[in-house]
Amino acid sequence: MGLIGYVHIDDRWREMTDADRLDGETLFWLDFTHHEDDWPSVFQRLGGGAVHERHVKDSLNLAHPPYYDATSDYEMLIFRPLAGLQSNDLDLDTSASTLLLFAHGLVTIRPPDNGLFEDVGRRLHSQTPRQPETIVGVAHALLHRIVEEQMRVRGPLAMQLELWQQRLFGSEHGVKDWVPLLDLRGRLRRFSTILAEQLSSLTLWRSETELHISEHVGVRMNDVMEHIKRTAHDIDALQHDIEGMIQIYFSITGQRTNSIVQLLTIISVVFLPLNLIAGIFGMNFEQMPLLDHALGFWATAIGMAALGLATLLLLRLKRWI
Structure with a gap:
């Protein structure tokens, strides 16, 4: 797979070429996948610095939870975007994606089937208005897309719960197979935990980062954090709805039995x-x-x-x- 990278030259972003090198002044973004386990050596050949061995292992771990850590050379932030771009997919499967933020660059390691990063890359070199001019700005664009995609699952999940309500209360025969509903409740609980860990990691990064965050990007980062909170609140509400549905169903069943x-x-x-x-x-x-x-x-x-x-x-x- 060819190198996916972007550099910021003459106030605009463009795709990297084989002749481009990291000179320590030009802003860059290198995008790797988990299949490219040799990405640290590629990064160093291009002129980048060394990455701690433990962080390299963490970046290749698809099951790694949301996390923040930092060294004197870079800061590492791990998020768990939804797998793929199918927002109506109720599996709520997530995979770890790593962001390494340097003073003049960004390195991302993500699942190969996640197109969110490629989507942000296309927007960068398409010269759309309000292009990010800092590395933190690019990181915000990525985090915003990740959280935006996570927010979109709320609608399909609410519709799924409405279908379950119809099955539970609209049928005289009731429900015999409870496994799908209980499985949905478990997936919501795991997703809620991931959202809480993402918010905690992002909050910790905001409080400890040494990178400059402009006022504009800071406001946009606050929006990302508010979106995470709102999504977590709605997911928790859906969990409570499921619990309430189950209790009401058994209450109605008990009343019917008593009659x-x-x-x-x-x-x-x-x-x-x-x-x-x-x-x-x-x-x-x-x-x-x-x-x-x-x-x-x-x-x-x-x-x-x-x-x-x-x-x-x-x-x-x-x-x-």
Whole structure:
């Protein structure tokens, strides 16, 4: 894979060529992928400095959490953008991307399937208005795109929860497979943790960085942090919605079960004395009252019906039905 890099010359950004070298004054941005595990040697051949071995390992670790660290030569910031550019993908899979900020340059190491960085690169050399003129400005452009993409998943997630609400409360048969909903809750919890770690890392970098941050870029960085907070708040709200949906569903299910048990209990209470009477008259005795009477059957049937109605009336007066 060819080198992806940009240099800022004559107040504009352009793609690097094979003849370009890092002279310590020209602003540059080198963009590597995790497949290029030899990126430190490429960086040094171009005139860059040495990178700590531990930071090199961290930069190639796709599972690394959001993190901030610094040396006397550079500052390292790790974020976890969503994998790919499919904002409607509810998997919420993220992969670590590393930003190494030098005094006059930026080195990024990212997953090969993440096009966010390439998108920012295209904007740089397309000469769109308000191009960043500092390394912190380029870093802000990258962080802004990462956070912007993370914010966009809120809409599809809210729609997914609406579908679950329809399944839970719009069907008489209920839901038998809870695995997808519980899996979604777990993914939201992990994503919320990542957002909190990103905010913590960015806050720490803002407080400890030795790089100059202009007032304009500082305001834009504040916007990025506010977007992270807003996204984290909405993700937490979605988690609470899922918990509430589950509790309401089981409450409705319990109420429905209680109604069924109540109906069966009423039927049992009404027919219990009638079964007793039927059992008594079913005894094998030769001499029993009304047994030989011409109206014995009808008298017994009317009495049993009256007893059943009286039982229902009593339950009604007690407000049990």
